Amino acid sequence: MEQDELKQVCAEAALGHILPKLNPDSILGIGTGSTTNKFITLLANHKDKFQSAVASSEATKQLLDKNGITVSDLNDVNFLDLYIDGADEANSKLELIKGGGAALTQEKIVAAVSKNFICIIDNSKWVNKLGAFPLPIEIIPSSLNFVTKEIKKMGGNPILRHGVITDNGNLIIDVEGLYPIKAPKKMEEQLNNITGIVTNGIFSLRAADIIFIASPDGVTQYKNSSSTCQQIS
Secondary structure (H helix, E strand, O other): OHHHHHHHHHHHHHHHHHHHHHOOOOOOOOOHHHHHHHHHHHHHHHHOOOOEEEOOOHHHHHHHHHOOOEEOOOOOOOOOOEEEEEEOOOOOOEEEEEOOOOOOHHHHHHHHHHEEEEEEHHHEEOOEEEEEOOEEEEEOOOHHHHHHHHHOOOEEEEEOOOOOOOOOOEEEEEOOOOOOOOOOHHHHHHHOOOOEEEEEEEEEOOOOOOOEEOOEEEHHHHHHHOOEEOOOO
């Protein structure tokens, strides 16, 4: 089964999970990326079952609009029932690395506001340790020199993602050399304390609640349970 097919199967499984939980007042958070795009296309067939969606990026907003799904501004809602998004890496604690699509800041905000965070990935993203995927970090443009020096002190090799400006008007640097990230929560906090960093792509302080992992053998579902995850299907 090709990776694109795995993404489709995973999106279908996640949709089957959330449909019974929706009601006409439900507001969903929708992430950014290729797997999430497949989920949006499927969700469009059920737009009468929920009120609206909050987009984590301008690209997602455009796709929601194209599919006739009502889009709400996050500042106009008090909470989100569900947030559905992919990841670049995920471990057994459902801690993630995200930001390959440069939408990590808004994704973190949407995740923080959501009651439940559902992550959808193919099995190539399921890892024992985080950090092999270069860690995306959004930074204020004027801080590039300073942030680069500070990250090098931590043993990282920051590389500017050329030609990329985030929806917030900022830059993205991708940090290599941090593998394995042994204490994701500590590193997430440490990086966010560097002046000039808007946020980093470690989702550990707000990890996923449920994850769907598609492989050639089918879709496995895990639920976050304190310090580890439990297989539930």
